[in-house]
Amino acid sequence: MNISQAATASGLPAKTIRYYEDIGLIRPARSANGYRAFSDTDAHKLAFLSRARSLGFSIEDCRTLLALWEDRSRASGDVRKLAKDHLDEIDRKLAELHQMRDTLAHLVNCCAGDDRPDCPIIDKLAKS
Amino acid sequence: MNISQAATASGLPAKTIRYYEDIGLIRPARSANGYRAFSDTDAHKLAFLSRARSLGFSIEDCRTLLALWEDRSRASGDVRKLAKDHLDEIDRKLAELHQMRDTLAHLVNCCAGDDRPDCPIIDKLAKS
DNA sequence: ACTTGACCTTCCAGTTATGGGAACCCATCT
DNA sequence: AGATGGGTTCCCATAACTGGAAGGTCAAGT
Numbered sequence: 001m002n003i004s005q006a007a008t009a010s011g012l013p014a015k016t017i018r019y020y021e022d023i024g025l026i027r028p029a030r031s032a033n034g035y036r037a038f039s040d041t042d043a044h045k046l047a048f049l050s051r052a053r054s055l056g057f058s059i060e061d062c063r064t065l066l067a068l069w070e071d072r073s074r075a076s077g078d079v080r081k082l083a084k085d086h087l088d089e090i091d092r093k094l095a096e097l098h099q100m101r102d103t104l105a106h107l108v109n110c111c112a113g114d115d116r117p118d119c120p121i122i123d124k125l126a127k128s
Numbered sequence: 129m130n131i132s133q134a135a136t137a138s139g140l141p142a143k144t145i146r147y148y149e150d151i152g153l154i155r156p157a158r159s160a161n162g163y164r165a166f167s168d169t170d171a172h173k174l175a176f177l178s179r180a181r182s183l184g185f186s187i188e189d190c191r192t193l194l195a196l197w198e199d200r201s202r203a204s205g206d207v208r209k210l211a212k213d214h215l216d217e218i219d220r221k222l223a224e225l226h227q228m229r230d231t232l233a234h235l236v237n238c239c240a241g242d243d244r245p246d247c248p249i250i251d252k253l254a255k256s
Numbered sequence: 257a258c259t260t261g262a263c264c265t266t267c268c269a270g271t272t273a274t275g276g277g278a279a280c281c282c283a284t285c286t
Numbered sequence: 287a288g289a290t291g292g293g294t295t296c297c298c299a300t301a302a303c304t305g306g307a308a309g310g311t312c313a314a315g316t
Contacts, residue, residue, distance in 0.1 A: 003264075015304060018265090023302095033311060035264055044254070051253045056228045059302065069250050079249050080241035087232045094225050097218055100184045104215045113208035121207050122197050125179045126172070131293075143275065146294090151273095161282060163293055187273070 001038040010046035017046060025049060025063060057086055129166040138174035145174060153177060153191060185214055 006028075007014045020026050021036070026045050028036040038046075048069060052062045061082060068074045068082075110120040134156075135142045148154050149164070154173050156164040166174075176197060180190045189210060196202045196210075238248040 013304085014264090016302085019303060033264080035311085048253050053302095054228075055232055055253075056225075065250070065253065068247075069254060072245060074245045074247070074250075075243045076239055076245060076247035076249075077241045077243065079247045080236060080239040083232060083236050083239070083249050087229065087236055090225055090229050090232065094222070094229060097184075097222050097225065100182075101215065101218050101222060104183055104211060104218065108208060108211050108215055111204055111208040111211070113205045115203045115205060117200060117202050117204060119196075119202070119204035119207045121204075121211050122193070122202075125176050125183075125193065126197060141275085142293090144273080147274065161293080163282085181273090 001040075001043060003036050003038070006036075006038040006043055006046060009043045011050045012046055020046070020049065023059065025059070025066065055086075056090060057082075061086060129168075129171060131164050131166070134164075134166040134171055134174055137171045139178045140174055148174070148177065151187065153187070153194065183214075184218060185210075189214060 001009070003014045003017055006012075006017055010017070012020075017026075017036075021028060026042055026049075028038045028042050031037045045066060048066065049062050052065050053059075057065060064082060065079070068079050107121045107124055112118070129137070131142045131145055134140075134145055138145070140148075145154075149156060154170055154177075156166045156170045159165045173194060176194065177190050180193050181187075185193065192210060193207070196207050235249045235252055240246070
């Protein structure tokens with residue numbers, strides 16, 4: 001399988017796949033012409049990575065998850081801990097974003113948004 | 129006012145303040161010895177930037193907001209539009225994060241997290 | 257055989273908003 | 287004079303790609 005097929009199969013851009021090889025997440029074989037030759041296993045790994053990334057796991061977390069996936073004697077506790085830590089991080093970000101959102105939504109609501117200069121948004125930024 | 133005073137007054141690290149000068153957000157005067165000399169106006173701008181950044185506005189948005197702040201004949205509609213667009217962006221991110229969180233929380237809940245290898249988290253990543 | 261166009265390759269640079277650290281100048285106190 | 291604690295510039299690194307240049311390869315059409 002060439003890189004564009006692997007890209008289609010995994011849902012990842014070819015550029016990203018090359019990058020993943022660069023940083024050692026995958027090691028596809030090479031054909032005689034120098035093209036990357038992706039096995040089904042490679043394609044599965046890429047799909048795995050694509051799903052893990054879409055859950056927001058960092059590349060380094062993905063590297064660990066990939067290793068755990070391939071380790072038949074893994075402890076599910078290790079996976080769970082990784083996921084739980086990530087979940088906690090997401091909860092932190094959610095709280096922060098929610099705070100921003102509420103403040104911002106309030107300000108946007110208060111602002112007339114017309115041609116006049118008076119603006120509670122600017123006022124808020126100007127003096128806390 | 130030297131940079132460390134400006135930093136304390138604005139809540140921004142000195143490094144960040146130098147960076148903001150680099151990219152032209154502020155233009156503090158210089159003392160004879162080469163030190164940056166921050167006026168009260170500079171300090172106010174920095175505090176303004178600090179608050180805008182803490183609401184998640186990008187640096188480029190901050191640049192625009194600063195210009196609007198200084199423009200006594202601004203239209204509040206311009207400010208409101210910027211804030212509204214940003215709010216919409218935050219809402220998009222919130223929705224995305226929320227989706228991630230729910231999926232992840234479900235998986236974490238399903239996983240025994242013990243010494244055995246069976247793990248619904250890995251299973252989910254391995255085959256959608 | 258030749259050319260065209262779609263692939264593929266590597267390498268380099270840019271993105272966002274800083275943070276770290278080196279090497280060096282300046283100010284103040286003992 | 288030397289120590290300490292500012293300040294300065296400059297360069298590198300971060301995360302996770304994305305874009306683009308320069309060039310090799312392949313399959314098809316003329």
